[in-house]
Structure formats: structure tokens, C-alpha cells
Amino acid sequence: MLEQELKALKQEPNPRLEQRLKQAPACALLTLDHLEHRWLEHSQSLFDIEQMHWQSGEHIWLQGANGSGKTTLMRLLSHLEPVQKGSIRSAHGRICYLHQTPYLFAGSVERNLMFVIRSLKGDERLGAKEALDHGLELAKLTALRQQSAVTLSGGERQRLALLRAWLLQPDLLLLDEPAANLDDDSIELMYRLVTDLIAKGCVIMVSSHQTNQLTDLCNTCWTIHGGSLTRSEITQHQDHCASQNNSPSQKRDTV
Amino acid sequence: MRILNTFIRSAVLAVVAATASVQAYAEDLGIIRLATTTSTYNSGLLDYLLPEFEKANGATIQVIAVGTGKALRMGRDGDVDVVMTHAPQAEAKFVSEGHGIQPRAIMYNDFVLVGPKNDPAGVKSADSIEAALTKIASHSALFISRGDDSGTHKKELGLWKSAHTKLPFEGYREVGQGMGKVLQISSELQAYTLTDRGTWLAYKSKVDLAIASEGDKRLFNPYQVILVNPTKYDGLNTTGAQAFSDWLVSDATQKRINDFRLHGERLFIANAAK
Amino acid sequence: MASLTETFVAAVELLVSGDKALWTIIAVSFNVSFTALILAIVPATLIGFALAYWRFPGRWLLLSLTHTLMAVPTVVVGLILFMLLSRAGPLGDWRLLFTQNAMVVGQFLLCLPLLVSMTHSAFQGADKRAWETAKMLGASPIRCLWVLMIEVRYALYSSFIAAFARIIAEVGCAMMVGGNILNYTRSITTAIALETLKGEYAQGVALGLVLFLLAMLLNVGMGLLRGKGQLASR
Numbered sequence: 001m002l003e004q005e006l007k008a009l010k011q012e013p014n015p016r017l018e019q020r021l022k023q024a025p026a027c028a029l030l031t032l033d034h035l036e037h038r039w040l041e042h043s044q045s046l047f048d049i050e051q052m053h054w055q056s057g058e059h060i061w062l063q064g065a066n067g068s069g070k071t072t073l074m075r076l077l078s079h080l081e082p083v084q085k086g087s088i089r090s091a092h093g094r095i096c097y098l099h100q101t102p103y104l105f106a107g108s109v110e111r112n113l114m115f116v117i118r119s120l121k122g123d124e125r126l127g128a129k130e131a132l133d134h135g136l137e138l139a140k141l142t143a144l145r146q147q148s149a150v151t152l153s154g155g156e157r158q159r160l161a162l163l164r165a166w167l168l169q170p171d172l173l174l175l176d177e178p179a180a181n182l183d184d185d186s187i188e189l190m191y192r193l194v195t196d197l198i199a200k201g202c203v204i205m206v207s208s209h210q211t212n213q214l215t216d217l218c219n220t221c222w223t224i225h226g227g228s229l230t231r232s233e234i235t236q237h238q239d240h241c242a243s244q245n246n247s248p249s250q251k252r253d254t255v
Numbered sequence: 256m257r258i259l260n261t262f263i264r265s266a267v268l269a270v271v272a273a274t275a276s277v278q279a280y281a282e283d284l285g286i287i288r289l290a291t292t293t294s295t296y297n298s299g300l301l302d303y304l305l306p307e308f309e310k311a312n313g314a315t316i317q318v319i320a321v322g323t324g325k326a327l328r329m330g331r332d333g334d335v336d337v338v339m340t341h342a343p344q345a346e347a348k349f350v351s352e353g354h355g356i357q358p359r360a361i362m363y364n365d366f367v368l369v370g371p372k373n374d375p376a377g378v379k380s381a382d383s384i385e386a387a388l389t390k391i392a393s394h395s396a397l398f399i400s401r402g403d404d405s406g407t408h409k410k411e412l413g414l415w416k417s418a419h420t421k422l423p424f425e426g427y428r429e430v431g432q433g434m435g436k437v438l439q440i441s442s443e444l445q446a447y448t449l450t451d452r453g454t455w456l457a458y459k460s461k462v463d464l465a466i467a468s469e470g471d472k473r474l475f476n477p478y479q480v481i482l483v484n485p486t487k488y489d490g491l492n493t494t495g496a497q498a499f500s501d502w503l504v505s506d507a508t509q510k511r512i513n514d515f516r517l518h519g520e521r522l523f524i525a526n527a528a529k
Numbered sequence: 530m531a532s533l534t535e536t537f538v539a540a541v542e543l544l545v546s547g548d549k550a551l552w553t554i555i556a557v558s559f560n561v562s563f564t565a566l567i568l569a570i571v572p573a574t575l576i577g578f579a580l581a582y583w584r585f586p587g588r589w590l591l592l593s594l595t596h597t598l599m600a601v602p603t604v605v606v607g608l609i610l611f612m613l614l615s616r617a618g619p620l621g622d623w624r625l626l627f628t629q630n631a632m633v634v635g636q637f638l639l640c641l642p643l644l645v646s647m648t649h650s651a652f653q654g655a656d657k658r659a660w661e662t663a664k665m666l667g668a669s670p671i672r673c674l675w676v677l678m679i680e681v682r683y684a685l686y687s688s689f690i691a692a693f694a695r696i697i698a699e700v701g702c703a704m705m706v707g708g709n710i711l712n713y714t715r716s717i718t719t720a721i722a723l724e725t726l727k728g729e730y731a732q733g734v735a736l737g738l739v740l741f742l743l744a745m746l747l748n749v750g751m752g753l754l755r756g757k758g759q760l761a762s763r
Contacts, residue, residue: 080661096665103658106679119667164666321726328728332532402711404727429711431723432704440708443616443626463616 027091028053029172029203030077032229034086037072046072049086049229052222054172054205059198061215061234062207064224070207071100073224074174077205093171100177102161104149109141109160112149116167128167138192139163155186159193166193173197173204179212187213283313284495288335290327292406293433294364295339295478296320298453298517307511308502314495322433324404330355330481333488337496339503341406341478344413355481361503362512362523363477366410367455368468369438370396370447378447384471385418392418395425397446399437402429406476411449414473438462451476456518477526480504503527540735550711551732555739558716561629561707562697565636570689573641577648578674581655592649598642603635607705610635614706627708632716635702640692647688651681683754690747698740 032052038045046069054060064070075081077088078097105112113135117128136142139159144152152160158178165173173194179187191213194204198217205222206214221232295301296318305316319329323340330338331354338355340346341363349355368387370378376394381387391398401408415422423429430440434454441448442462455466480500485493502508504527512525543551579585580592612618614626625631659680663673678685700718707714709723717736724733 078665080664094667097661098665099658099662101658103656103662105659105662105676115663115668116666119669119672161662168666322728325726325728403723404729428713429715431709431711431715431719431726436708440627440710 027056029056029058029091029093030054031089032086033089035076035083035088036085037069037076037081038084045227047224047227047229052229052231054203056203058220059203059218060205060220060222061218062205062222062224063209064207068224070224071176073229074176074205074207077172078174094168095172095174096165096168096170097174098161098165098176098178100180102157104152104157104160107149108146109149109152110145112160112164113167116164120168124169128169131167135163135166135193138166138196139189155182158182159186159189162190162193166197169197169200169202171202173202175204175206175214177207177209179208179210179214190214191217284498285492286315286317287337287492287495287499288317288319289337289339289499290319290321290325290329290335291339292323292326292341293320294341294407294451294453297435297457298522300453300512300515300523303515304508304511308499312495312498312502314498316499322403322405323409327354330483333483333491335483336492337480337482337499339478339480341476342409343477343479345406345409346479346481350481354484354487356484357497357500358479358481359500359504360526360528361478361480362509362525362527363475364523365452365469366407366449366474366476367452367466368447368449368474369441369455369464370467371445372463372465374465374467375445376447378467381468384414384468384473387468388414388418388420391426391447392420392424397426397428397441397444398424399441399444399446399448400427400429401434401437401449402431403433405434407434407449407451410476414449417473438464452520453517453522456520456522459518478523536730536734539731540738543731543735544738548735551735553712554715554717554720554736557629557712557714558697558718561632561703561716562636562693565633565696566640566689566693568633569637569641569644569692573644573692574648574678574685576645578652578677580645580649581652582660595642595645595649599646602701603639603699604701604705606638607635607702610638610702610706626706627710627714629707629714631706632703632714635706636696636699639699639702640696643695644688644692647691648685651684651688652677654684655681686754687751690751694744694747697743 030053032049034051035047035049036045037047062070062073072081074097076083078095080097105115113132117125117132120128133142136145139162141156141160141163144156149157149160162175162178175194178190182190194214194217198204204214204217206218208215219234221234223230223232291301297320301318305318308314309316319326319335321329323342323345326335326338326340327342327345327349329335330349331352338349339361346355346358350358368378368384370376370391376391376396378387378390381390390396400411412422426446428444428446430437432440434450435458437448438450438454438458439462440446442464445463447467480503482493482496482500483491485491509525509527512523513521515521515523576591580588580595610631611626613620614623614631615621616626625634655677660673660677663676668676698718700722703709703714703716704719704722707716707719709715709719715723717740721733721736724730724736
């Protein structure tokens with residue numbers, strides 16, 4: 001039944017169905033099915049995932065050793081890498097992947113943000129325009145608004161990249177090592193932007209080696225180990241996050 | 256010591272031998288550099304004439320086939336020993352300015368006016384070349400000019416002048432290329448052009464054109480041989496050039512020129528002064 | 530030696546005096562080469578991009594073909610085009626031979642392989658994240674391509690300049706399909722060939738000077754762009 005609904009949804013967006021899917025706790029945003037990936041045609045596979053669901057309301061901390069394929073998996077999920085074998089089915093929504101070292105367009109900070117606004121349409125575009133000032137405040141980039149993006153520091157670049165995604169309001173946000181090499185202040189600002197997105201109904205996936213404020217937001221853990229992917233719940237973190245400052249997310253979790 | 260001696264002696268011997276051979280060579284006429292027009296060269300006349308001279312005199316004639324303008328320029332710069340061209344006025348200037356000496360008439364051939372087979376300007380009915388050219392201009396028909404300062408180009412300009420036509424008129428195009436190429440272009444654009452008969456015979460079968468006017472005395476094209484003035488430059492082979500000039504006007508060579516045939520047609524009429 | 534300096538002085542005089550015939554020739558050259566370049570840039574850039582970003586059957590063949598075509602002498606292109614456009618040829622009815630349009634077509638064909646090859650390597654060397662970021666931020670494919678082109682703009686400029694230099698300095702094809710007709714299809718290079726033939730060196734040298742100055746200008750421009758490119762990437 002759900003499969004059929006999903007199929008119908010893919011062909012024609014249906015707000016009623018979409019609403020149902022969002023609310024249904026057992027419904028998968030993304031389904032990985034027999035996903036295999038290898039660098040060269042006959043080399044050993046990087047990973048071989050039989051089946052995995054990303055359920056709505058799940059914020060995922062993606063873990064794994066260096067070179068285990070975390071980045072590749074995230075790129076596959078966001079359709080930046082072609083699927084070689086198996087399938088990734090996505091239910092709905094906009095997926096946004098953030099590179100570990102972000103790419104900024106030539107020109108000012110504002111121009112980078114206007115790029116997003118210009119790719120939106122209709123109400124979304126108007127909304128993003130109105131949200132621009134607030135977003136700059138949130139990311140503490142207001143003072144740098146007219147500055148050339150190439151002159152920004154590492155932390156500022158990361159924040160600008162996240163702010164672009166924030167303007168886009170994705171349904172799934174994939175953050176590749178967002179906190180690497182960032183100071184606590186920048187992480188705090190990133191955290192503010194991400195929680196704001198979550199409050200608006202976005203789910204996130206964070207890959208990281210260390211725990212930080214962003215991984216603390218996660219309630220589920222995916223671990224790549226030896227080419228396979230395992231899922232586990234992070235109960236203590238979930239409690240921790242929920243009690244602290246993530247009421248919308250919590251609400252959705254408990255529906 | 257002894258080895259060194261032998262070495263020096265043999266080296267000296269070698270040098271002497273070499274000098275001797277150069278001298279032996281110099282007793283012949285050596286290398287003669289001739290600048291001439293493409294029309295004489297391309298018609299095959301030189302290939303027909305020159306081997307006999309080279310054989311009889313132990314000479315080598317290096318033929319540089321260019322337009323008349325360039326040929327005279329090369330004579331002026333002392334790059335060649337002798338020139339053979341067909342542009343009377345330019346040649347007269349060349350001699351009067353002291354770049355060349357001893358101009359001699361050798362032969363003449365003639366030009367023909369060719370054009371599209373359907374003759375859009377009605378040139379064929381004209382009784383003189385001037386009348387023919389006037390018709391082309393008044394019909395604004397396409398006319399391709401060599402435009403390269405060659406003897407043919409100069410001839411053409413002279414003819415336009417005597418036809419009292421102001422250049423350029425509507426259909427007049429200067430292309431600045433060799434005669435063969437100009438015939439090709441004329442055929443492609445279906446235009447009239449003035450060509451020497453030699454090139455015309457060689458290209459007749461390859462182009463979609465026909466003779467529109469021929470036989471007028473003004474279309475005659477006299478060739479002269481001129482020695483480059485030896486007082487202007489050192490190292491010119493004037494002896495060789497003189498011998499070549501003498502040979503060209505000799506009775507035997509003049510007869511051979513008259514006997515030359517291209518595609519079964521006589522091209523050049525010898526006219527050296529007796 | 531005196532005649533060399535004289536020629537040179539006469540050439541400079543011709544240039545600065547605004548000799549009409551001379552500047553007409555220069556105008557023909559620029560007109561033809563610019564038109565050919567502008568026409569070639571769009572398809573060449575798209576092909577170069579496609580070769581760099583998609584693996585499709587025949588991609589390798591197309592790449593080697595491009596490299597081969599780059600080495601084809603201009604006269605050969607001229608000859609083939611001549612045979613096609615000749616009255617007796619298959620495209621003879623177009624009546625293109627010995628017109629500026631024919632020269633444009635010839636130079637278009639000459640610079641296309643060079644442009645494809647150079648834009649291809651430009652895109653290959655591009656930061657892939659530029660395209661991906663634009664895509665992730667919801668941009669249309671055309672905007673994504675635009676972002677990528679801005680990312681590699683210096684390399685693209687270089688390829689345009691190199692292509693322009695190749696076609697404006699080209700003589701074989703221009704002579705063959707243009708016909709060197711005064712005021713119509715006589716370009717800088719065909720005029721030099723002719724003036725030399727005529728023994729009129731001054732005009733030839735003057736035109737040579739124009740080409741030389743142009744080459745210098747383009748090279749200096751390219752050097753400046755490269756320098757800028759390095760700064761930007763740092």
C-alpha cells in the first residue's frame with residue numbers, strides 16, 4: 001500500500017499524502033536497497049548495503065573510519081554520485097549536501113545568498129528574500145554582507161555555506177564533517193542554523209569523528225564498518241537533545 | 256711528427272685539389288639565376304629550351320618563377336643575374352633607372368579575353384578589345400583582375416586605360432593571385448578575365464569559360480631579357496647571363512621557340528632583332 | 530640594409546597615415562575572424578563540457594578526432610571546403626565560394642577543434658564542487674554550467690584567445706576559399722602573401738606589424754589573465 005502511495009507521490013506531488021508521510025513515524029524518507037559501490041569495476045566493493053531506511057524524524061550521525069565511504073554514501077544519497085548497483089528510493093523533498101570544504105561562488109557574501117534566492121520560485125522565493133536578514137543575523141554574517149566570499153575565514157565560509165542551505169530550506173540536509181577545524185563559536189552558530197532548520201521540519205545527517213553540538217542533535221546512528229552499514233538508536237543523546245532545545249523535533253519523534 | 260707531416264701534406268693537397276676543381280667549374284658558366292614570369296615557366300617553354308643551353312655551356316640555370324613585379328624587384332636587389340619579363344613600361348623604367356642593361360626582345364605571345372560561355376555582356380560582337388572591355392564595364396559584368404602587379408595585370412590596366420574606363424567599376428574584382436587561380440575564380444563566379452594564352456590552354460578543360468575576344472594587336476605580349484646591371488652589385492654571374500641572353504636571340508633558339516607547342520597550339524612567336 | 534629600414538619606415542607611415550586600402554584589409558580580417566570565433570564559441574564550449582562531464586559511447590573517439598583535426602593544415606581544410614563549395618561541388622548552389630562567408634565557415638572549422646580541445650581541458654581541470662554546489666542549491670542545469678564557466682573563466686579566455694590567434698594568422702584556407710579579392714575577401718595574411726609576390730614589401734611589412742602587435746597584445750592579455758587566475762585560486 002505504502003509502496004503504491006510512494007509511487008504515486010513520485011509522479012505527482014500530493015500535499016495530503018506528503019503530510020501523511022511526514023506524520024507517519026514508520027515511513028521512510030529514503031530507502032537504500034542492495035546498494036553496492038566500488039571505485040573500479042572489479043575492485044573490492046566499498047560498501048554493500050542490503051537494506052536501510054531513513055525514517056522521518058530521524059537525525060542521523062554517520063560514523064565510520066577514514067576511507068570507509070561516509071562521503072561517498074552521502075554523495076550517493078544526494079544524487080551527486082551515480083548509483084552503480086541497487087537503488088536509492090527517496091520519498092519526497094529537497095536534499096542538500098554540504099561539502100566538507102565548502103565551495104563559494106565568486107563575489108560577495110550577499111551574491112552567494114542571492115544565488116539560492118534566484119533558484120527558488122514563487123512564494124519560496126519571496127520567503128527566502130524576507131528571511132535573508134534574519135539568516136545573516138543567525139549566522140553572524142551581517143557585517144560581512146558585502147565582503148568578497150574568497151576572503152572569508154574557514155569558520156565564516158562554513159557558516160555561509162550552511163546559510164545558503166538554510167535559505168533553501170531542504171527537507172534532508174547532509175553535513176559532511178561540518179565541525180572539522182571549527183572553533184566553538186562557529187560550531188555554536190552552525191548549531192543555531194541547524195536547529196532552526198530542524199524546527200521547520202528538516203532532518204539531518206551529520207558525519208563526524210568527534211561528538212559535538214551537531215552530533216548531539218542526532219537520535220540515530222549509522223555506522224559503516226567493513227563495507228556494511230548498521231543502525232542503532234542513541235537513546236541518551238536523544239534524551240539529552242530533546243530536553244535541551246529541540247522541541248519541534250521531539251514532537252515529531254513522539255507522534 | 257711524421258704522422259702530423261703526412262696529415263698536413265694531405266690536407267694541403269686536398270685544398271689544392273678543391274680549388275682546382277672550383278676553377279675547372281668556373282671555366283664553365285656556373286650557376287645563372289633567372290627571374291622570370293610564371294607564364295613562361297608554367298607553359299613548359301623553359302623546360303623545353305633550357306636543358307640544351309645548360310648542356311652546351313656546363314651551366315645551371317636556377318629559375319625563379321614569380322610575377323613580373325617581383326622579378327624586376329629581385330633584379331633591382333641583385334638577387335638574380337638576369338630577368339625575362341613581359342611588361343614593357345616597367346622594363347623601360349627598370350633599365351632607365353640603371354638596374355638593368357641590354358634589354359633584348361625575344362618573342363611575344365598574346366592575351367585572350369575569356370568569360371562565361373553565355374557571354375552576358377555580349378562581348379563577342381565587339382570588334383576590338385577596347386570595345387569588348389567597355390561593354391563589360393557598361394553591363395557591370397563581373398571582371399576578375401590579377402591585381403598582383405604581374406605583366407598580365409599591367410597589360411590589363413593599360414587596356415582599361417585605352418578603353419577610357421575608370422576603375423574600379425561595379426563588377427571589378429582584384430584578387431591578387433596567379434593566372435591559374437584567377438581562371439578558377441572567374442569560372443566559379445562566372446566572370447570575365449584577361450589571361451595569357453599559355454595558361455588559358457593549360458586550364459581550358461578545367462574551367463567553365465570560353466574565349467570572348469582575341470586577336471587584337473594590343474593583346475600581344477612581348478618578352479624581353481635584361482641583364483642585371485653588374486656595376487651595382489658584386490658577385491653577379493654577368494658572363495653567364497650575357498651568354499644566356501646571346502643564346503636566346505640566336506637563330507637556332509629563335510627557331511626552337513617558334514617550334515614550341517602547347518596542347519598542339521603554337522604559343523610564342525620569336526621576334527629577336529637581327 | 531638601407532632598403533630594410535626604408536621598408537620598415539614606409540610601413541609605419543602607411544599604418545599611421547590611415548591608408549584606406551590597408552585598413553580595409555585589416556577590417557576584413559577582424560570581421561571574418563571575430564564572426565568565426567563568436568559562432569564557434571557556443572558549440573565548442575558545449576561539446577568541451579559534454580566531453581569533460583559525461584561518459585558516453587564515442588566520447589573517446591570524439592576526443593581523438595578533435596586532437597587529430599587540430600593538426601590538419603589549414604590548406605587542407607581550405608581544399609575540402611573549396612571542393613564542397615565549388616560550382617561543381619555538392620554545395621555549389623549556395624554560391625558561397627570567394628565570399629567572406631566562405632572564409633568565416635573555413636575559420637569556424639579551423640578553430641572548432643582547438644576550442645573543443647581547450648575548453649575540454651578547462652572543464653576537466655575545474656573544481657567539481659562548483660557544479661555540485663550549484664546543483665545542490667537548486668540551480669537549473671544551465672545556471673550550473675554558467676557557474677562552472679565562471680569558475681574556469683581564465684582557462685576559457687585563454688582558449689578563445691588561442692583560437693582567435695590561430696584563425697587570424699591563418700593564410701591557407703583564407704586564400705583558397707576567400708580568393709584574396711580586394712575590398713571583399715582580402716585579409717591581412719592573404720594580402721601579405723600577395724604584396725610579397727608583387728615585391729611591394731612596405732604594405733606587407735605594415736600588415737605584418739599589425740599581426741605582430743595583435744599577437745603581442747593577445748599574449749600580454751593572456752599573461753595578465755593567467756596572473757589574475759592564479760591570485761583568484763589562492
